[in-house]
Amino acid sequence: KQEVTQIPAALSVPEGENLVLNCSFTDSAIYNLQWFRQDPGKGLTSLLLIQSSQREQTSGRLNASLDKSSGRSTLYIAASQPGDSATYLCALEGGANNLFFGTGTRLTVIP
Amino acid sequence: NAGVTQTPKFRVLKTGQSMTLLCAQDMNHEYMYWYRQDPGMGLRLIHYSVGEGTTAKGEVPDGYNVSRLKKQNFLLGLESAAPSQTSVYFCASQTGLETQYFGPGTRLLVL
Numbered sequence: 001k002q003e004v005t006q007i008p009a010a011l012s013v014p015e016g017e018n019l020v021l022n023c024s025f026t027d028s029a030i031y032n033l034q035w036f037r038q039d040p041g042k043g044l045t046s047l048l049l050i051q052s053s054q055r056e057q058t059s060g061r062l063n064a065s066l067d068k069s070s071g072r073s074t075l076y077i078a079a080s081q082p083g084d085s086a087t088y089l090c091a092l093e094g095g096a097n098n099l100f101f102g103t104g105t106r107l108t109v110i111p
Numbered sequence: 112n113a114g115v116t117q118t119p120k121f122r123v124l125k126t127g128q129s130m131t132l133l134c135a136q137d138m139n140h141e142y143m144y145w146y147r148q149d150p151g152m153g154l155r156l157i158h159y160s161v162g163e164g165t166t167a168k169g170e171v172p173d174g175y176n177v178s179r180l181k182k183q184n185f186l187l188g189l190e191s192a193a194p195s196q197t198s199v200y201f202c203a204s205q206t207g208l209e210t211q212y213f214g215p216g217t218r219l220l221v222l
Contacts (some may be wrong), residue, residue: 004153035211041214091154098169099211104153
């Protein structure tokens with residue numbers, strides 16, 4: 001069974017800092033990896049999706065990388081803003097339409 | 112275009128009671144999913160459907176049943192609620208290789 005780990009569980013940074021969130025997984029046989037954002041009491045919003053054959057994806061201030069050989073993905077957030085405060089979840093699709101989620105990193109950006 | 116909606120938003124049940132959670136999507140997506148989210152455990156897949164009239168078990172299906180009689184609706188039923196089913200339930204839908212779109216969640220408390 002796929003195990004997905006996100007470290008750290010919580011992170012606080014001052015506004016303007018660049019930061020990296022980490023995701024590690026145990027089974028490299030994946031279809032894709034996704035990063036989601038979840039605001040308190042809300043559903044999940046997809047940020048980036050990296051197909052298995054890709055190494056990275058970028059959207060605005062966000063850049064996600066995927067290294068299947070080492071079982072790692074990172075989400076890089078540039079010039080962080082208070083509005084970036086949320087919980088960030090990574091999820092891997094391993095086939096059979098099954099997403100395996102990490103437990104998330106709760107990010108707080110301090111003004 | 113409402114996306115994915117869930118009914119109800121919050122519910123309190125007594126042990127042994129039954130209820131149905133409704134998920135509706137207006138994006139003509141083939142695939143639909145039910146997840147539960149518990150503190151410290153991440154989201155886990157309960158059941159999913161790859162098309163109208165089809166359902167399949169996910170990671171944690173025990174105690175739940177589902178039906179997909181119409182393409183746009185996916186129902187999750189609890190026949191005899193237990194305190195262990197206290198959770199936040201999320202529905203999602205998907206088409207092809209795109210990301211999953213999530214609803215806002217239903218908070219269920221079983222006393």
